[in-house]
Amino acid sequence: MKLTILGCYAATPRTFTNPSAQVLDINNHKFLIDCGEGTQVELRRNKVKFSRIQHIFISHLHGDHCFGLVGLISTFRLLNRDTDLHIYGPKGIKEIITLQLKLSNSWTNYLLIFHELDSKEPQLLYEDDKVTVETIPLKHRIYTNGFLFREKPGPRKLLINEISRYKIDVSLYNSVKQGKDVVSEDGKLIPNHWVTAPPDPPKSYAYCSDTVYDEGIIEQLKDVSVLYHESTFLEEHLELAFPTKHSTAKQAAAIAKGANAGRLILGHFSTRYGDLNLFKTEAETVYSNVALADDGKIFNL
């Protein structure tokens, strides 16, 4: 899994900061998560191939998370895209996009498939042989979801030395990787665990933005490998966090700790702060493995 942060600031795009958008690479898929104004330019700047994006997940309909979507869809059209595009987002997103395409007489020449969300329970949105994506219902001023990406367990790993020692035919390797016992060329039954090691533990990534501090999400996030949790504010502005339904760095860390996350990435910073290291320091009072998002930063998870 590789995570590219395109934008990690709250509210309004500025000359040197971008609103929310990020690309998660899993096994050749590029999942775009949120799409603030200017995301298509940040995709270019970060050399993300447009054609590789087939699934876009929009957390909620505040502008800093979705105003770049119609432009990206239009640019795909101008570039003669022909592969389908799936958009997952709150009910209403289809009307917003199609109204603009209709009034500009610029229908896409590729298939645009909307998956509108209104459930308050976690929902499985996407599944293939390698990965699942589910919603994380969040509490914000309007209907909002986070997204939880989970790799499926991979095949067992062949122990090359052992497998040649036991003379196992190459044609059987695939079933060995699936965990099956096999018979060697000289007729012996070889238990699978003699010639394989367990697969790497599957990784998972949770995107939680925007949300008020909500311990209700901890159970769903249990043992997540990497948690991106919004921290719009520092504790010194705690009195702003609750009414605007945002979190502080310390609160984000408390969620990471409660969920036993492997790592916490903080983002969605209010543009009022000059020194973002204060977010890291504050979060580290509660939980140790903290990183700061930054526009253009890549995390190899």
Next chain:
Amino acid sequence: MKLTILGCYAATPRTFTNPSAQVLDINNHKFLIDCGEGTQVELRRNKVKFSRIQHIFISHLHGDHCFGLVGLISTFRLLNRDTDLHIYGPKGIKEIITLQLKLSNSWTNYLLIFHELDSKEPQLLYEDDKVTVETIPLKHRIYTNGFLFREKPGPRKLLINEISRYKIDVSLYNSVKQGKDVVSEDGKLIPNHWVTAPPDPPKSYAYCSDTVYDEGIIEQLKDVSVLYHESTFLEEHLELAFPTKHSTAKQAAAIAKGANAGRLILGHFSTRYGDLNLFKTEAETVYSNVALADDGKIFNL
């Protein structure tokens, strides 16, 4: 008049080129003309004070001319704007904006006044004591208007030496500037033209983008001081210009020449071209006073 080009490229925003947007300064008014994606960032980059923008003119509903509008409106709200904002644009623009404000539950705390256009005849959109703005109906793939800004004639200029020679009381200066004859302190009738010179000829600016080559607009543009005319293509791609309802540099120059424009600014360049000087060279085969728009370029008209 001062014209700041925020973006002058066609179709899709890129790392180093912006879609259509420009600010025309006339007598302390800042008129924003078109608002492609990223315009709010370009306004910041060019240090245009947001609060001074009270009138936004949208030529048509193709994304490269309007996808930045909802973000700008939202940012005005976040900055606690309290002055009215007037938006002039094609019918449908109100629905596009209000749908997004409604679904994000982010109504503006200032007054947003839409002036929706559907006339195919020139219309007076705005008038104050210094300036008028009227539409220039254009021919494009969808309903489109250019905009013609005209200064009103200013007051006559006082000839300071003459006015003191004839001993005219300071309290009369305003009526002298209005062209009235006056009586001097020693009782003589002084004809106005003895103590004043005519005002500077009023300037005018026409924005014509996007449009196919259309001689029908020449009469309305007659003697315009500065004409910004789209030139998406060079003549070598003339076969693309007509079906997409765009113009070439040479065609833009023919309009400038026909209208006896004081100056031609070319813009709305297709991003397929590496060397924009080819546009200038091509236009200069027809008309001599040609300039190229460029993102961030300022023209003192």
